[in-house]
Amino acid sequence: MFKFDHIGIQTDDLENTVKWYKDFFSCEQNWTLAEFSDLTLKRLPSITQLVELQTGNFKFHIFDINSQHVAVPNNAIQYQHFCLQVSEKNQLEELKNRWFSLYESGFYKFKLNDPATDIVTDKDGVSSFYFYDVNGLEFEAMYKP
Numbered sequence: 605m606f607k608f609d610h611i612g613i614q615t616d617d618l619e620n621t622v623k624w625y626k627d628f629f630s631c632e633q634n635w636t637l638a639e640f641s642d643l644t645l646k647r648l649p650s651i652t653q654l655v656e657l658q659t660g661n662f663k664f665h666i667f668d669i670n671s672q673h674v675a676v677p678n679n680a681i682q683y684q685h686f687c688l689q690v691s692e693k694n695q696l697e698e699l700k701n702r703w704f705s706l707y708e709s710g711f712y713k714f715k716l717n718d719p720a721t722d723i724v725t726d727k728d729g730v731s732s733f734y735f736y737d738v739n740g741l742e743f744e745a746m747y748k749p
Contacts, residue, residue, distance in 0.1 A: 610656070610663035611686060614648075615739050617713065618668035622655050624712050624738045625664055628702060631657035662688075685734065685742035693747045696723050696731055700745075703735045715740040 615621040625631050634656040644651065653668040690696060703720045706712060720735035732746040 608662075610665050612665045612667060613737070613739065613741060614667045614669050616669055617738070618653055618655065618666060620713050620738055621666050622657065624706065625657050625666065627706055628699075628737075629657070629659045629662075629664075631659045631664065634658050634663070685744050687732075687744040687746050689746050689748060691747075693731055693749070696733060696745055696747055700733055700735070712738050714738050 613621070622633070626633070636656075637654040638652070640648075640651060640654075648667060648669065650670040651667055652670060655666045655668075657664045657666060690699070700720050700723060707714065707719065714736070715738065716736050718736055721733045723731055723733045725731040729749045730746060732744050734742060734744050736742055
């Protein structure tokens, strides 16, 4: 009934975020937008630019925001993480190595200094690891046999 279209990601450092997503996920940029509807401006009054990136059928909408004007209510619950499934187990190690390569390169500013986790396999044979993007958003990469 539904088809997943994109994840919306807010950042106060558009250039850093777009470059990291392109390099880590091998994304291509589809389009950019700097004029917004009244509804968008009401929901996101500090938005300045929107960039759509895509890898395969998976899309990211990167929203550049003025962080001085963003208020998140103290009681707001936000997503804990997004899980991305890979088709082959060896892709987990490749992604983890790519994450560390980008993290250690010095080309990106990370809001959190937490490294990617070890790859673990549960009793059902599902393997995964967790990592943060440059904004501190958590992802899980998972292989299910």
